[in-house]
Amino acid sequence: MSKFRKKEKRGMPALSTSSLPDIIFMLLFFFMAVTTMKEVTYKVRITPPAATELQKLENKSLVRYIYVGSPLREFRDQYGTTSRIQLNDQFADVSEIETFITNERSAMKEEDQNVMTVSINADKDTRMGIISDIKQALRRAYALKINYQASSRASY
Numbered sequence: 001m002s003k004f005r006k007k008e009k010r011g012m013p014a015l016s017t018s019s020l021p022d023i024i025f026m027l028l029f030f031f032m033a034v035t036t037m038k039e040v041t042y043k044v045r046i047t048p049p050a051a052t053e054l055q056k057l058e059n060k061s062l063v064r065y066i067y068v069g070s071p072l073r074e075f076r077d078q079y080g081t082t083s084r085i086q087l088n089d090q091f092a093d094v095s096e097i098e099t100f101i102t103n104e105r106s107a108m109k110e111e112d113q114n115v116m117t118v119s120i121n122a123d124k125d126t127r128m129g130i131i132s133d134i135k136q137a138l139r140r141a142y143a144l145k146i147n148y149q150a151s152s153r154a155s156y
Helices: 020-034 073-079 094-106 128-140
Strands: 063-071 084-087 090-092 117-122 146-148
Touching: 063 073, 063 094, 063 128, 084 094, 090 094, 094 128, 117 128
Parallel strands: 063 117, 117 146
Antiparallel strands: 063 084, 084 090
């Protein structure tokens, strides 16, 4: 015969925290893998023009950016309100573009130097004269693959 025991009051078992560090490190590695760092601090105001025919850039590591627009409010006293060129985190003149392209190209792998793309990210109110000057400087630096950044609009 079996013996029946009286039901005793049992407490809740302790919560196991042994897998907690594994979960925390897994989340940490996930966020490290998917987070991108901001590469450039914008010093110019850029409102991209609207376009209907857009293509995404395939390999963004081969793209070098030139920003053109009016300086932000904190830089207007020093640089004025006319359109300025920004290369990386510095304001620049058209004459500095060739040196910038040469330095950026020399920092790349040799097989990637020929497929480097220069992306001009200009404000929609920028005058075409400064864009033409930039294109001439890029032509002198043999940077012949040029991309213009734009935002999408509904096609009609």
